Amino acid sequence: MSEQTSQLIHPVILCGGSGTRLWPASRESMPKQFTRLVSLESSTFQDTARRLADADVFERPCVLTSSDARFIVAEQLAEIGIDADIILEPERRDSAAAVAVAALHAARRDPRAVVLILAADHVIGDTPAFVEAARHAAAGARAGQIMTLGITPTAPATGYGYIRVGAALDGASGNHRVEHFVEKPDRAGAERLIAEGALWNSGYFLFRADVMLAELEAHVPEILTATRAALDGAVRDLDFVRLDAAAFGRAPKTSIDYAVMERTERAGVRPVAFPWSDVGTWDAVWAVLPHDAEGNALRGRVEALDTRGSLIHSEGEHLTTVVGLDDVVVVTTADAVLVTSKARATQVKDLVTRLREKAHPEADAHRRMYRPWGWYQRIDIGERFQVKRILVTPGGRLSLQKHYHRAEHWVVVKGTAEVTLNDAVVLVHENEAIYLPIGSMHRLTNPGKIPLELIEVQVGSYTGEDDIIRVEDIYGR
Known part of the structure; x- marks a missing residue:
C-alpha cells in the first residue's frame, strides 16, 4: 500500500434511521436523508457524499444502509456521479454495530486505516472547513486516539449531548482529550455547559480501524463477535454486500457512545465552529432555511x-x-x-x-412508493378497486409475477411497454391498453430510451401489495 493511500481517510456514511420527527415528509418508505427538505436540488445524503469528494483526502466512501433503502442509495449516488461500497444491514442494531462493521470492513484493506464515521442527514454550511477539521482530527486518530468533532454551540440546545474539553493532545494543534461526555441536559444545564466551554457532540468519529476493534473487544466483545460473523457470512447481491442476518441480529442494540466512547481512555475531540445541524426536527429545519x-x-x-x-x-x-x-x-x-x-x-x-398504533398507513408509507425500477403512486382506492400511476425508468423491469385476487388493466400514456403475458411478449404503445386476468403470469419492461408512464387499474376482492407472487426478479427481492 502506498504512503499516499495509507494517509487517506476512509469515510463511512451511516444511512439508517427513519426520521419520524420530520413526518409527514420523512417516513419509513422515504426517510429524511433522501428527501429534499433543505436543498431543492439534492438530499442531505447526496450533500454528505459530495462533501467527501476530495480524492487527496478521502478514499472511496462506504455506505451502511438498510436493505429497503439500497436502491434509493444507489440511484442517488448515480445521480451525482459518486461510486461507493454499499453494505446492507439486515435490521437496525444502533450505531455500535454499524461502527464495528465499518472498522472490520476497513481493517480488511488496512488494519491501520483511519475511518471517518458520519451521518447522512446532517447539514454543514462550510465544506472546506469540514474537510480541514477531518484532516486535523485524522492526525489524532493516527496517533491512537478515537477522535470526535465537537461543535461550538450557538444556543443552549437541549437536544444534543455535550463534550467537556480536556487537555491538549500531542501532535496536531487543536486536538484535545475528552474530559467527559454529558447526556442531553435541560436548558439551565445547557447554559451552564456552554459557559464552561463545552461543545456539542456531533456524532462524527475518526479512528484507526485496529484501535476501534481493540476497544470494542475490551468493552463490548459480543458486538464485535456478532458483526465479524455477519461480515464473514456476507454475500454479494448485485452491487451490494448483504450482511448475514442471523449473525448481525445477535449484536446487542446500543450506541457507540454507550458502548465505547464513554468508557475508553482514548477519546479525543477536535473543536470546530462551522455551521452544523442534524435537522432532527421541523424547528431545526426552519433554522437552516432562508x-x-x-x-x-x-x-x-x-x-x-x-x-x-x-x-x-x-x-x-x-x-x-x-x-x-x-x-x-x-x-x-x-x-x-x-x-x-x-x-x-x-x-x-x-x-x-x-x-x-391506530394502523394509519400514512405513518410509514408515502402515496408515492419508490422501487428499483421507478415508482408507483396511488391515485384512488375503494372497495374492490385501486388505481395507480406507474413510472418505469429506461431499462427498468418489474418482477415476473401473478396475483390470486385481482386482475389488472394497463393503459400506456407515455413511452412503450414490453409486456410479458403468460407465454406471449407484446409491445404496448401510447394510448394502447392490455388486460391481465387474475392468475396470469406477467411482467412489465421499459425497452425504450424515455421513461414509461402508465395507469394501472386493479379490480378484485383484494388489492394489497402482499398479493404479489414473484417468480423471477432481477433485483433479488
Missing part, C-alpha cells in the same frame, strides 16, 4: 398573511395558506397534513407512534 422579512421559511406553493417566524412546507401541486399564526410549522403532502407549534415540534415522533 427566511423572508417576517422570519418565515416558505417551501413550495405557499402564501402566508400576517404570519411570522413560521415554517410552511408544501409538496407537489397543493397550495398551502396560513393566516395570522406565529412560530408554527405547517407541512402538507399528497396524503397528510401536519400543524404544530415550533416549540412542540419534537412531539411529532410521539404522533407517529400513535398513528402506527
Whole structure:
C-alpha cells in the first residue's frame, strides 16, 4: 500500500434511521436523508457524499444502509456521479454495530486505516472547513486516539449531548482529550455547559480501524463477535454486500457512545465552529432555511398573511395558506397534513407512534412508493378497486409475477411497454391498453430510451401489495 493511500481517510456514511420527527415528509418508505427538505436540488445524503469528494483526502466512501433503502442509495449516488461500497444491514442494531462493521470492513484493506464515521442527514454550511477539521482530527486518530468533532454551540440546545474539553493532545494543534461526555441536559444545564466551554457532540468519529476493534473487544466483545460473523457470512447481491442476518441480529442494540466512547481512555475531540445541524426536527429545519422579512421559511406553493417566524412546507401541486399564526410549522403532502407549534415540534415522533398504533398507513408509507425500477403512486382506492400511476425508468423491469385476487388493466400514456403475458411478449404503445386476468403470469419492461408512464387499474376482492407472487426478479427481492 502506498504512503499516499495509507494517509487517506476512509469515510463511512451511516444511512439508517427513519426520521419520524420530520413526518409527514420523512417516513419509513422515504426517510429524511433522501428527501429534499433543505436543498431543492439534492438530499442531505447526496450533500454528505459530495462533501467527501476530495480524492487527496478521502478514499472511496462506504455506505451502511438498510436493505429497503439500497436502491434509493444507489440511484442517488448515480445521480451525482459518486461510486461507493454499499453494505446492507439486515435490521437496525444502533450505531455500535454499524461502527464495528465499518472498522472490520476497513481493517480488511488496512488494519491501520483511519475511518471517518458520519451521518447522512446532517447539514454543514462550510465544506472546506469540514474537510480541514477531518484532516486535523485524522492526525489524532493516527496517533491512537478515537477522535470526535465537537461543535461550538450557538444556543443552549437541549437536544444534543455535550463534550467537556480536556487537555491538549500531542501532535496536531487543536486536538484535545475528552474530559467527559454529558447526556442531553435541560436548558439551565445547557447554559451552564456552554459557559464552561463545552461543545456539542456531533456524532462524527475518526479512528484507526485496529484501535476501534481493540476497544470494542475490551468493552463490548459480543458486538464485535456478532458483526465479524455477519461480515464473514456476507454475500454479494448485485452491487451490494448483504450482511448475514442471523449473525448481525445477535449484536446487542446500543450506541457507540454507550458502548465505547464513554468508557475508553482514548477519546479525543477536535473543536470546530462551522455551521452544523442534524435537522432532527421541523424547528431545526426552519433554522437552516432562508427566511423572508417576517422570519418565515416558505417551501413550495405557499402564501402566508400576517404570519411570522413560521415554517410552511408544501409538496407537489397543493397550495398551502396560513393566516395570522406565529412560530408554527405547517407541512402538507399528497396524503397528510401536519400543524404544530415550533416549540412542540419534537412531539411529532410521539404522533407517529400513535398513528402506527391506530394502523394509519400514512405513518410509514408515502402515496408515492419508490422501487428499483421507478415508482408507483396511488391515485384512488375503494372497495374492490385501486388505481395507480406507474413510472418505469429506461431499462427498468418489474418482477415476473401473478396475483390470486385481482386482475389488472394497463393503459400506456407515455413511452412503450414490453409486456410479458403468460407465454406471449407484446409491445404496448401510447394510448394502447392490455388486460391481465387474475392468475396470469406477467411482467412489465421499459425497452425504450424515455421513461414509461402508465395507469394501472386493479379490480378484485383484494388489492394489497402482499398479493404479489414473484417468480423471477432481477433485483433479488
